[in-house]
Amino acid sequence: MKKPGKLCVILIISACPAVVFSQGFKAGFTLGIAATQVDGDTYGGFDKAGPVAGVWVGRNLGNSWLGMMELRYAQKGSYAKTTVNEFNGYYRMRLHYFELPVMGGYRFVNGFQALGGISLGYLAKAEEMTELGPFPEEDISAFNQFELAMLCGVEYNYSEHWAFGAFFSYSIFPIRPYKGNITYRMNRGQYNQVVELLVRYKIQ
Numbered sequence: 001m002k003k004p005g006k007l008c009v010i011l012i013i014s015a016c017p018a019v020v021f022s023q024g025f026k027a028g029f030t031l032g033i034a035a036t037q038v039d040g041d042t043y044g045g046f047d048k049a050g051p052v053a054g055v056w057v058g059r060n061l062g063n064s065w066l067g068m069m070e071l072r073y074a075q076k077g078s079y080a081k082t083t084v085n086e087f088n089g090y091y092r093m094r095l096h097y098f099e100l101p102v103m104g105g106y107r108f109v110n111g112f113q114a115l116g117g118i119s120l121g122y123l124a125k126a127e128e129m130t131e132l133g134p135f136p137e138e139d140i141s142a143f144n145q146f147e148l149a150m151l152c153g154v155e156y157n158y159s160e161h162w163a164f165g166a167f168f169s170y171s172i173f174p175i176r177p178y179k180g181n182i183t184y185r186m187n188r189g190q191y192n193q194v195v196e197l198l199v200r201y202k203i204q
């Protein structure tokens with residue numbers, strides 16, 4: 001990870017204890033799995049699975065409204081099996097992000113809550129390869145260091161400490177431009193598209 005990214009993550013982690021123990025805040029852990037694809041890579045389908053793990057803090061904003069912020073790791077990218085002249089191969093892209101989602105939500109009386117917001121991601125490492133080996137460094141270095149994504153989803157509060165949720169996120173800006181900066185109308189490059197299944201544990 002480059003120095004600016006390290007500094008950003010360290011500052012956020014250092015600030016978390018003060019937020020967690022402030023009056024009215026709740027905190028906990030997040031763990032889950034993401035099914036991902038990259039729009040614009042010529043492959044389709046949510047065939048790439050990656051882990052999601054982090055910590056979160058939240059606060060009630062009245063009887064029904066709430067706010068939440070997370071610090072987490074999420075692996076995104078894409079995967080596809082390929083066949084050329086009866087030879088089976090594959091394509092794999094792994095994108096390792098540290099993310100800071102900020103969300104607002106509405107809590108229903110039946111235990112469900114709807115959440116939505118934006119997420120700022122820092123790309124710590126990018127990998128791209130086929131069965132023949134890794135891609136050239138100039139292709140990998142073309143990924144943007146930061147990602148801004150919109151996200152929305154629903155959660156069910158199973159108990160006082162456990163909640164289960166499903167979320168969808170999509171990059172607002174391209175994570176990597178097409179070669180030669182070619183664009184077609186609003187299509188300006190490649191975009192992360194992610195479906196997540198999450199479990200949250202609440203400490204307090």
